[in-house]
Amino acid sequence: MKxxxxxxxxxxxxxxxxxxxxxxxxxxxxxxxxxxxxxPLKVYTxxxxxxxxxxxxxxxxxxxxxxxxxxxxxxxxxxxxxxxYTEMMISRFGFNKxxxxxxxxxxxGYLLQYFKDKNISVLxxxxxxxxxxxxxxxxxxxxxDFFGSRLAKEMLQKNIQADLLLGNxxxxxxxxxxxxxxxxxxxxxxxxxxxxxxxxxxxxxxxNQFDTIYHEHFSYLSFYTVKLxxxxxxxxxxxxxxxxxxxxxxxxxxxxxxxxxxxxxxxxALLEKEKQKGMTNSAYYSNFNEKALKVKLxxxxxxxxxxELNKTVTAYGAAxxxxxxxxxxxxxxDLIKYVVDANPHKQxxxxxxxxxxxxxxxxxxxxxPDYIIILPWNLKEEITEQLNYIKTWDAKFVTAIPxxxxx
Numbered sequence: 001m002k003x004x005x006x007x008x009x010x011x012x013x014x015x016x017x018x019x020x021x022x023x024x025x026x027x028x029x030x031x032x033x034x035x036x037x038x039x040p041l042k043v044y045t046x047x048x049x050x051x052x053x054x055x056x057x058x059x060x061x062x063x064x065x066x067x068x069x070x071x072x073x074x075x076x077x078x079x080x081x082x083x084x085y086t087e088m089m090i091s092r093f094g095f096n097k098x099x100x101x102x103x104x105x106x107x108x109g110y111l112l113q114y115f116k117d118k119n120i121s122v123l124x125x126x127x128x129x130x131x132x133x134x135x136x137x138x139x140x141x142x143x144x145d146f147f148g149s150r151l152a153k154e155m156l157q158k159n160i161q162a163d164l165l166l167g168n169x170x171x172x173x174x175x176x177x178x179x180x181x182x183x184x185x186x187x188x189x190x191x192x193x194x195x196x197x198x199x200x201x202x203x204x205x206x207x208n209q210f211d212t213i214y215h216e217h218f219s220y221l222s223f224y225t226v227k228l229x230x231x232x233x234x235x236x237x238x239x240x241x242x243x244x245x246x247x248x249x250x251x252x253x254x255x256x257x258x259x260x261x262x263x264x265x266x267x268x269a270l271l272e273k274e275k276q277k278g279m280t281n282s283a284y285y286s287n288f289n290e291k292a293l294k295v296k297l298x299x300x301x302x303x304x305x306x307x308e309l310n311k312t313v314t315a316y317g318a319a320x321x322x323x324x325x326x327x328x329x330x331x332x333x334d335l336i337k338y339v340v341d342a343n344p345h346k347q348x349x350x351x352x353x354x355x356x357x358x359x360x361x362x363x364x365x366x367x368x369p370d371y372i373i374i375l376p377w378n379l380k381e382e383i384t385e386q387l388n389y390i391k392t393w394d395a396k397f398v399t400a401i402p403x404x405x406x407x
Contacts, residue, residue, distance in 0.1 A: 310402025
């Protein structure tokens, strides 16, 4: 395997999560009687540029199709984050009715709707037809296509360029990350700004977040490596923020290299922080398998014990990260009765491999289980507040990452 950025031959194993179906490939009842396709989930580290990555075992076009089930607007906290970002960017950079804001991987319009409310011209680029359709129903113009240099050139021919070009949790999702960044340069206006948010590899390693590894995440990113990739396309990172979303992310700010905008001290500060952690040394990535195994053993011990005690264990949040963890641990529907999710596109379906049914919240209220495992642990506060009523029947919450916690 060659590194998708620097093309170095790589063989340093970061973690082996064995084989699993695509984490968002939910099943219908009829699908339960059909074979499932499992793909390797081996992750490697490039010893030259330290890009952590998986091979494109499943093509992105097969993952991001018109049956894609992740709709951003079903998370209240994520909507709040999007609105706060919009207000901050308008305040800091003065975007107005004369500006053009383009979002790559705009999903169901969860973020662009807030710029639109401020009478700012918006355009979404979204490869999944079903989420793009929802955005367009909100009045948000959307291009239903994959972004890269090909599409960027087509947009430029139509005089489509961005004053603000943004993407949240998309940089990790592209198999050809260099071509993706090259496309951003093409449609960025001379004084335009790029912001990208993505989970920080440092948080993944330090907090044992192995469940954020799945087939639609082709890369796992440090600030150091992203800076190299952007510089290779004559884009310069001029600021960076560490933010709490998705268990610890970073938001980068980029500009054309010849843009005279000042470089924030945050840039060197985060580079130095990563260096002090050892992220530019292969040893930092060498023992992650053992950390994941500890989570697996602890979760299985808990589930088996509750089964022996005749307790009912359920889960909340049919998230992709939950599927990674359940499948790595070998958990099936005999140990977890069902999973609750607010997204109607997931309800009445079954999780891939584990075949745990997905139900609505009303099911939980009637069933009154003993334990609810919060699979999207990054939304723990939002979910515990929403389900606070389970305390009326003395039920408890459980999280498995970074370590088993019952509360």
